[in-house]
């Protein structure tokens with residue numbers, strides 16, 4: 001174990017006992033305040049800060065794998081890994097067993113992990129400010145490339161009144177204050193309800209977004225929804241290859257999925273990606289089924305409301321084109337293709353509703369293939385998921401005209417927009 005582990009052991013001695021149960025904690029990662037839309041971090045009986053494991057993957061970018069049979073969470077960051085078992089005080093750091101003074105636990109069906117142990121073990125630094133009840137996590141800088149010559153950094157002008165509010169002085173104008181804080185005049189006016197640019201000395205103004213009251217989440221169409229977006233294939237598995245002999249399905253799937261992720265986040269959803277880069281979901285997967293099961297496990301672990309898998313299609317005829325959308329409505333006959341154990345989606349009615357909502361929008365982008373909307377195919381992720389689940393085939397990469405559309409970022413954005421609209425309609 002690296003020295004950071006020892007630093008952290010010392011650090012926690014100072015932190016113990018400072019925070020009180022029930023107090024609101026603020027978590028800051030690399031200077032950005034983290035929002036917890038549903039499950040909040042809390043201090044447990046051992047005085048340790050527990051955070052939802054979702055936070056670990058989303059905010060810290062660590063990879064999280066959940067193995068339900070073993071009740072084990074494996075969290076990796078680069079070459080470092082931590083394995084936690086629910087209810088156990090032992091964790092494995094890079095293969096070595098260490099004892100913690102608290103255990104990972106389930107709260108309302110969600111896994112919470114002791115953030116200090118996890119982040120410190122994975123080489124992030126962590127600090128607790130008892131005055132502001134703020135936990136600050138700083139991630140390690142990427143490996144330095146040849147050190148550039150140090151350039152003198154200009155001393156930043158200290159932001160008055162902690163940078164969020166400002167008391168108007170004689171001679172100040174809306175213009176001068178906006179300029180001083182590097183904000184838009186329109187923002188200053190709207191944040192403070194200023195009429196006709198009229199401000200008076202002594203007036204306290206909000207001059208930074210941090211000071212704004214948080215928007216009520218319920219304002220947004222997808223607030224409180226947990227959506228798993230599954231970019232098909234990845235890593236060693238390229239998926240289909242386009243008619244140009246070069247374009248890989250995994251690349252198109254990921255591009256559209258990321259646009260969809262942004263779209264859904266903007267509407268208040270919590271979006272969980274089964275992969276965010278050119279990787280597999282489960283780097284240790286022994287076979288395709290393990291890899292697909294990993295994607296299902298992500299949805300289970302995060303208690304997803306819906307699951308959306310994004311793929312691009314291929315057929316031996318270069319003329320075949322159009323979008324398709326699959327869901328799993330009926331248990332399959334064991335002799336069928338894609339049906340090994342006769343499982344069926346846990347919410348076939350919801351899946352059909354979700355599929356229909358998305359299909360009504362999706363089919364407007366490049367049109368429908370002859371198959372179109374299909375509830376009778378038994379793709380693994382659809383039939384193994386317990387929540388409404390669909391698998392989108394954007395279009396045919398084997399068709400040269402359609403491939404060019406699939407590669408085009410503005411068409412990709414249209415796909416992401418239409419899928420989003422379908423999801424919003426589903427939740428209405």
Ligand SMILES: [Zn+2]
Nearest residue numbers: 232239311312
């Ligand atoms: Zn595919």
